[in-house]
Amino acid sequence: MNSKYSFSLIILFTFYTFQGYSQRLSRDKINDTLEKMPVFSIHKDNYFISGIPTNKEVSSETADAKYQISFKALITRNTLPFDTHLFLTYTQKAFWNIYKFSSPFREINFKPGIALGKPIYNQNDHLAGMAFFQIEHESNGRDSIYSRSWNKVSLGYHTALNERLLLSLKAWVPFKYEDNADLMEYIGYGKLNLTYNIIPNELYIDLMLLKGTKDWNGTLQTRLMYKPFNSSNIYLMLEWFKGHAESLLNYQEKRSMIRAGFVLKSNELNFLKSLPDAI
Template sequence: MLKYVKTIFLSAALFANYVQAQTSEQDACYLEAIKQAKKETQIAEIVSQCEDESEHEPPGALSERIEAERETFFNPYVITPHKMNYILPVSYTSGFNDKLDIPADVRESARNIEAKFQISFKVPLNQEPIFTDGDALFFGLTMQSWWQLYTTEMSKPFRETNYQPEIFYYLPVNWQLLDTNTSLAFGLEHQSNGRSLPYSRSWNRIYLAVLVEDDHWALTLRPWWRLPESKDKDIDDPNRDDNPDIAQYMGYFELSGAYRIDQNMQGHFLVRQNFNYSRGAVELGFTFPLWGRVTGYLQYFNGYGESLIDYNYAQQRIGLGIALTSLL
């Protein structure tokens, strides 16, 4: 009789806990533990078991990264990565923008094999929640460079460098469609190549990003709206729109995703598309272990907009190097 009374009290205690927060994942753990518990099981054992599982099971691959980043957000000795950071010492392209009025000697000296690298980081702007727990306001900066490392006729110049500062607000939301987790991001972004006319390229856009994740993968849908610029100014006016048709090639959204095979092996993709003009781009990437913390990185690109100077030129590119940080 004492065993049955103990079981009744155990069930009652756990059911009371369930009523208080019936939407939490711990409650499901409590109920499952009741079904499988032996008569001599103590309440403390079940509570401890479910708390341990809650602590060691992050809600998703992207959330796991964000939780790890929060521990060092305000450490002055730590730079928090934003997008991927990588170095591709060998990157081959099918060609460059042939619509540019570039001197013949420069065009002939440029090699199809060059180096490419990307540096990307973000800085949190708030220590306490702004509207709700887990939200954050960030400043981010991403820089991409294409370096003519293998040319012998010129002094190995940087053929193109793109700068992409942005400010964005990250908001986790309680949407759990098909056992996934969802979060949102709202941002204002500028992108330019920092050059003077006639090679200047730039645009500004605001975007909404919807991020959906599971334990091993994450998807991001990011539609944007380009902020209009003046098209009526003189062609030599620096305030004139440098590339009024850029949306025809870059599209109005991008869909990206990443899948974590293990800690050092991941696959990712990015797709941009303008259905009205049947123009867009696809980028595929794969990271793989080499030795220690050094991770290999293979990248393939096909389409428009691989760089701003080539935004209206279709090309294929494949590069091999190392990834300094990963997406997940």
């Protein structure tokens, strides 16, 4: 599919679902929530998982562990122009050959960024979604022929389609990625996430779709998350990753990996599904 056409579909889908789920928190309650937000909080899910490939022989060379650390920092509690809030974000994803002798790290990807977040309200002055304008740098911290890096300016939109289904869309414009000139052929210009709460606050399924600009390149990632203990935010997670660009170093390689482990789930978008009297 042509990249410009794919981008247009993403934008149209965003506007189409804009008014989707109307039972939202009021503007006053959202402002109160933002004022009480901790300075440091989880950005993306923090996890540790390990597993095996499904498209090649299983061995100590192909089995691995993957973990992610991600957080954000609220720069100021004061509302900025256009009703926005400023954040610093940081995500680090590591691939660890834990089953090999000496257990070396295969690669670590670093992604710092800065983001402006803006609540979007419907005609009843209740929350319809959250929009984010973000500038990010991503690299694997290596040099010479092993160096991989790129930068992007992105626009994201998150909304709850109903009490259980959360939609996230993100489209980006890349820049300064000359060392990986064909990167967009594998990651494209946007991605879609759907998260469905099968059992409220206990069992989730998450689907992420990313389409490259060439042929059938892209990614389909599915995660099943289950919380065994009501008193914590720790979930057990089963992940199936199939596609390209799981890591920067070998973004052209097509992988199919099944991994399991635990995740400290991000709750930064939970308020999108709240009813007006939820807080």
